[in-house]
Amino acid sequence: TRTYSFPAQRAYFTRKLFVRNDSGSPIILKRVTDCALSFVEPFASADFHDDNMDQGDPGSEMFTETEKPSLYRTSINVFLRNPKGGLYAGLRYPYFKPDISERGLSLSYETNYRLNPGETLELPSTFIGAYRKTGYIYRKELHWAPRILATEQEELDLGEVLAMRQVLRDYLPKEPCPRDGYFTWLNSWWANAELRGKWGDKEADAYCDLAQKVKWTGSLDMISTAPVWCGWVGFIEPCPEIDAIGQEAVFPMNPQIEHAMSCVNDLRLPVSGFCEPNSLNRHYRKDRPDWKLQPTPDPENRLIQNCHANPDYEDWFYNLTVSCIEQCQLSGWAWDHVWLRRPMVCYDSSHGHEPGNCEFQQYRNVTNLIQRLRKRYPRLFIEIYWGLKEAGPWSLRGLNSLENAYENASPPPPGMTPADDLRFQHWFNHNYRFIPTYMNMAQMNFAKEGNGHLYSLLSCLSASTHASLCDWVQFDTPEQGREIFAPMRRWKDWATRNMQYLEDRIDLFGMPCREGGIDGTAHIVGDRGFIFVFNPTDKVRYGSITLTETIGIRKGSRFAIDEISTGSARRAGVRQKASRFTFEMAPKSAMLFELKPTTD
Incomplete structure (x- = not known):
């Protein structure tokens, strides 16, 4: 059974897939191929995107039962790119593998799942959407090797980032805290x-x-x-x-x-x-040694976990x-x-999963x-x-x-x-x-x-x-x-x-901690909001922000900008929409600007 959903005011749709065993005996569902697309014309490029987490490091892995660092590199989506925009597609599941050609795309994953008679299994849902490029590019600017993060370059257009962030926001809604407000x-x-x-x-x-x-x-x-x-x-x-x-x-x-x-x-x-x-x-559960993980066919070979x-x-x-x-x-x-x-x-076949690869059941x-x-x-x-x-x-x-x-x-x-x-x-x-x-x-x-x-x-x-x-x-x-x-x-x-301004943001200037650079975030809703800027360097730096839809401005034409981090508002300027707001930053400092419409 397939169930399609077209969320309001979204540029993507989702499809749920259900498999039911109507036979009188168990069926082993070994592998699923989904999200099968065919193209009349090839895209300029098609690129698989993982989460850019590389693998565990020795400092962490020394405390685990593994012979080598755990692999991360979990799957998120595929970008199908043309000069002005493209499509994005994926499965809401971390272990799918893409098969990409000039004329098509399909995504597959191993399930190795025993489907009993009368049982219905909900499989990971598919999403497919369209995006428009903005020309604003996010790229890594590393001058050091950070822990566990992938260091190879991958450039992403802001339009691609915003499209996929919307998919993830819809899938990962904000959960309530024990108390209201900033917790x-x-x-x-x-x-x-x-x-x-x-x-x-x-x-x-x-x-x-x-x-x-x-x-x-x-x-x-x-x-x-x-x-x-x-x-x-x-x-x-x-x-x-x-x-x-x-x-x-x-x-x-x-x-x-x-x-x-x-x-x-x-x-x-x-x-x-x-x-x-x-x-x-x-x-x-020391009383249940049979529940220990058995990584090989030898039943005497058990892990602690x-x-x-x-x-x-x-x-x-x-x-x-x-x-x-x-x-x-x-x-x-x-x-x-x-x-x-x-x-x-x-x-171990007594664990309620099929022997061998059981990452699908573990994840579930x-x-x-x-x-x-x-x-x-x-x-x-x-x-x-x-x-x-x-x-x-x-x-x-x-x-x-x-x-x-x-x-x-x-x-x-x-x-x-x-x-x-x-x-x-x-x-x-x-x-x-x-x-x-x-x-x-x-x-x-x-x-x-x-x-x-x-x-x-x-x-x-x-x-x-x-x-x-x-x-x-x-x-x-x-x-x-x-x-x-x-x-x-x-x-x-x-x-x-x-709070409404802090729930989402646009990252400004470039990657934080790059050599000689400032960084910041824009939190704009409609025609007002806040801009945080940071200078982590030991020198005076200057920043410039263009007041456009790129940073989240959706309405308004003229804006007052006040610096408010000191406890009292200090007018930093009045600017028209699409103009530049330029500012100076002291070494190792942070500032917070409030942006709001004005007739001044």
Whole structure:
């Protein structure tokens, strides 16, 4: 069965494909070929586009069960290009392969799926659309080798980027947060290293004290736990209590966790937990060695990690997560470390999948788990750190936020700061991975940011609709807390009032952190909005922006531009539409301009 959908005010359509087994015996669906197009005339070029994430690096892979770095390079779409525009086509699935010729295109993927009698299987949907080129080109300008990102050049027209970003925005809608407005929280793992290990009485008391101070700031909506499983153990460290959880999937509490969770809940402060789906030291379901992944036909050859293509195991993992969320009364949940495996091969026929390649089933199980959590807890703040990089943007549905390409500032580009690295990674997210602005993970800092706290705040505001604080400042009284966090509180309030402008953006000037360059973002809706600009270099720089539809202006003819980052508006100019606005930037500085219509 095929179901077509033509979304309103969109330049693309989608088609869902359902396969039903009406026979009386199982059928193995080995491979699917879809999105078969034929052309009367060949396009000038046809190019497959992946997510431009290359592969895991040794620093990450040393903690996983793999002989070589995991491959990313997940599929997004194909661009069929002519001089003035073209088509874009793809499947909402990360592992399709294109077959491109002068006269046609088809996309295929392996399923290796057992379809039982009477069963209906929904396959990944197809999308096909048309776009017009703008002449504005995004290109990589790397003078260093960043972690895990593909470095070979690929130029994309803004028209192509906007077209695919619309497809991804529609597929990855903005999910609600535990509280309305610009959502902020303390990432205790990053900000409070002394609390990362297993909690004893001392650590639980310290966490309660920290939670009280978070409330005093008046600027943070939630606090996360630094250890995994809400205090049981440090990240990727052994924990026999978690290993011992059996079929009932009941999360075990202890006095320290009960004390800490009671404190935050008494304060009415939302709290978030996290875990590792796999780890060399995390032996989930030790009572079921048959659930371990079997990478070869030899049944004695088993890995430590369980098989996530096994629906029974993934259902157990979901139930354990739910038990932890409900017993600890959590408002957020995240996963870090290894989850999806690629290549994913398991030969155990008792796992509910066909032996061999089972990446299709693994992907379905993992993404369905996320969807089940989202349906059960509509306002749960759900994040992914490492764990879904092997599945790319199509796997992110139901999440609020993703760690971008790699841990922020690990390391930053040469001579740059954490905020600069943040903007660099977000630029990749938008223009090569097409991920919506509102899903970016933004990280605010105090002392960790070499260009100052305001520089960090403005970088985060340009990046997303939420942010975590990853750099705690010690204080003793409510008055001190209110004073220290006054800038964050002010900008959080500003962001809440202007959320509609922060949900999307156009990237200006060029790639952040390129040699000698400034960068910025335009957030325009109709005839008004905001422009963030950043100079990460140690020299005075000049910028120029043409006020056209390219940056999002859809109406209006004359605009006032005010610089507002200092706390009071300073008139920077009045310009006609299609004219240039030019400005000067001090070294290592950030500015925020407000653009609005005027008759002046």
